[in-house]
Structure formats: C-alpha cells, structure tokens
Amino acid sequence: MATSDGLVVGSAFGHHARMPDCDIHPTAVIHxxxxxEAGxxxxxxxxxxxxxxxGAGTxxxxxxxxxxxxxxxxxNHLAAHVTLGLPPQDDGYAGEPTELVIGSDNRFREFFTAHRASTKEDGVTRIGSHNLFMAYSHIGHDGRIGDRVTISNASQLAGHVQVENRAYISAVCGVHQFVRIGSLSMVGGGAVVTQDVAPYCTVTGNRARLRGLNHRGLQRAGLDAGERRRIRQAYDLVFRRGLTLEQARQAIADDPGLATPWIEALVAFMTGSDRGLVR
Structure with missing residues (x-):
C-alpha cells in the first residue's frame, strides 16, 4: 500500500521488482x-x-x-532499533550526499548507530565485514572499521576514527576523533583513548596507557610461537628500551630476523601516526 508521500507500507511490497523474494512485515515503511536483494x-x-x-539475506x-x-x-543482521546512515553530527555538514558503506556478515546489536560521512575526507564512512557491534555502540562520521572487529556495549567512536582488522574494543570506551586502533589490539573496559593504539597491544585507563601485548588475541589469530616471540622483540624495542621511534625503527630494520609482514605492519603504523602512540 502506498502512502500520500509515495512510501510503501507492508508486505504488499513482496513482489515489487526492486524487492524480490523478501519477507517484509506489514508495518514496515519502505521508500x-x-x-x-533476494531473501x-x-x-x-x-x-x-x-x-x-x-544485500541478499540481510x-x-x-x-x-x-x-x-x-x-x-x-x-548482515540488524537487531531492534539499529540506526544506519543518518547525517553526520558535524556542524559543517550542509546536507551533501555522503555515504555509509558496509560489507557483509556483520552483527549490529540493539540501538547501534553509524552515521554517513562529512565532506572533510572522501565522503564515505566505511565498515568492513564479519564484525560484531554490541548494544548502544556508535561509529562516527568518516570512520574506517576493518574486518572481524568487536566493539562492545556503549563504546563510542568519534569522527574519523580508524579501527584495523581484529581489534577488540571493550565496553564503555571513548575514542577521540582521528585516533587509529591497530590490528589485533585490545582496548580495556572504560578506557578513554586520545592517541593511536599500536597493533598487537593492550591499553587501559582514562587516559589510556599501555599495558603490554595482546597475547590472547595473537594466539586466537593463529600466530605461532616464533612469530609471537618476534613481535615481542619488536615491542621491546619500541616501548621498553627508551628509544625514540626513529631509533626503534632503525633497530628493527637492522635485525633481519624481524623482517616479517606482522612487524612491517607495526612499523608502518608507527610511521603513519599523527597523534602519537599510547605508551
């Protein structure tokens, strides 16, 4: 049934050409x-x-x-009261047609929100695939979320935040705008993060402080003991020897045993840090 403003209400849409083989509740309102897609x-x-x-099967x-x-x-699976694609909470936004683009196989729990981008980057907020976003969590405008990320209950990510693959953000955390959260890192419950979190690390507290490596996350990701040992060597050079970042990068480059993709990713992350690393 069409309303006066052209919206379509309910399961009469079941055979609409743009909605093949869909199961639509009679009270839903769809433009x-x-x-x-199908299913x-x-x-x-x-x-x-x-x-x-x-996409199909959502x-x-x-x-x-x-x-x-x-x-x-x-x-994708959207629980009750999920809100996706509303305009960014940005004073400079003037109604431009920015986007929210989401991959596949994500779980969005109750009252999760994610906003479209502002015009200050490329106009797209991006969320990858196979992620879990727990109840009341939020992704701000221009965010970049990778794959297999977990963001727990009521954690809030400001605009322009980047979260790399397999990162874990615990409950009731706040992440400052433009912060990057590295792959396989863990942010402890209630943390307030104002600087970049290096890959493979665990941070906790307000303000967040470094607590060591995310050993459990590295094991769950399937890294063998040798690779975990090399990551620990690189971690020690960066965070425990009193070296500057440039000195740590050079020490890593001088050790051929540390020339692995995992450690190269750590060095690249450090090199690209504008806000500095949580220490």
Whole structure:
C-alpha cells in the first residue's frame, strides 16, 4: 500500500521488482527508491528511506531506521532499533550526499548507530565485514572499521576514527576523533583513548596507557610461537628500551630476523601516526 508521500507500507511490497523474494512485515515503511536483494527480512515498524541498497539475506530488525545513501552488503543482521546512515553530527555538514558503506556478515546489536560521512575526507564512512557491534555502540562520521572487529556495549567512536582488522574494543570506551586502533589490539573496559593504539597491544585507563601485548588475541589469530616471540622483540624495542621511534625503527630494520609482514605492519603504523602512540 502506498502512502500520500509515495512510501510503501507492508508486505504488499513482496513482489515489487526492486524487492524480490523478501519477507517484509506489514508495518514496515519502505521508500520506493530503496533496493532490497533476494531473501531480505524486514521487521515490524522498520523504516527504510530512499537510496538504500540492502544485500541478499540481510535481516533488518524491528524499529530499525535506515537512511541513504547507504550500501549494506549481504547477510548482515540488524537487531531492534539499529540506526544506519543518518547525517553526520558535524556542524559543517550542509546536507551533501555522503555515504555509509558496509560489507557483509556483520552483527549490529540493539540501538547501534553509524552515521554517513562529512565532506572533510572522501565522503564515505566505511565498515568492513564479519564484525560484531554490541548494544548502544556508535561509529562516527568518516570512520574506517576493518574486518572481524568487536566493539562492545556503549563504546563510542568519534569522527574519523580508524579501527584495523581484529581489534577488540571493550565496553564503555571513548575514542577521540582521528585516533587509529591497530590490528589485533585490545582496548580495556572504560578506557578513554586520545592517541593511536599500536597493533598487537593492550591499553587501559582514562587516559589510556599501555599495558603490554595482546597475547590472547595473537594466539586466537593463529600466530605461532616464533612469530609471537618476534613481535615481542619488536615491542621491546619500541616501548621498553627508551628509544625514540626513529631509533626503534632503525633497530628493527637492522635485525633481519624481524623482517616479517606482522612487524612491517607495526612499523608502518608507527610511521603513519599523527597523534602519537599510547605508551
């Protein structure tokens, strides 16, 4: 059934050309310019706006709100009251058609929010695949979230934050704008992070301080004992020898045993740090 403003309400949309083989609750409201691929489920009272594309097999829970431009890949699962694609919380934003682009197989729990980008970078907020975003967590505008990331309950990421693959952010954390969280790192519960967190490290506290390597995360990622030992050697050079970053980089480069992709990633992260590293 179409409303006076052109929206389509309910399961009458089930055979719409842009929504093949979808299961849509009768109370859902979907704009005719939205595109749903095969097998999408839309729960009660969900609202889907124009210029929203939803990949096959995605589940949109009750009371979810999706605004475009939004690209949502296949097999994502949105719990109740998830909100995706609203405008950025940025005073300089003037209604430009920026985007939120999301990969596949993510789980977004209750009241999760992610905003479209501002115009201060490339106009896209990006979320990768196979991530878990727990209840009440938030991704700010222009964020970059990798793959297999976990962000726990009520943790809030400001605009322009980057989180690399397999990072773990515990509950009730705050991450300052433009901060980078390195791969396989862990942010402890309640931390306030104002500088970059190096790959493989654990930080805790307000303000966050370095607590060592994320040994459990490295093991779970399948790194063997030899690789973990080399990472510990590089960690010691960077954080425990009293060296400057340039001296630590040179010491790592001078040791051929440390010439591995994992340590190269650590060096590249350090080199690209504008805010400085949590120590």
């Amino acid at each position: 005719p310019q939205a595109e749903l 999408v489920e839309v729960g009660a009272y969900a609202v889907i706006g124009p210029d929203v594309r939803i 589940i949109v829970g009750p009371h979810a709100v999706l605004e475009g431009p939004l690209r949502l890949g296949p097999r």
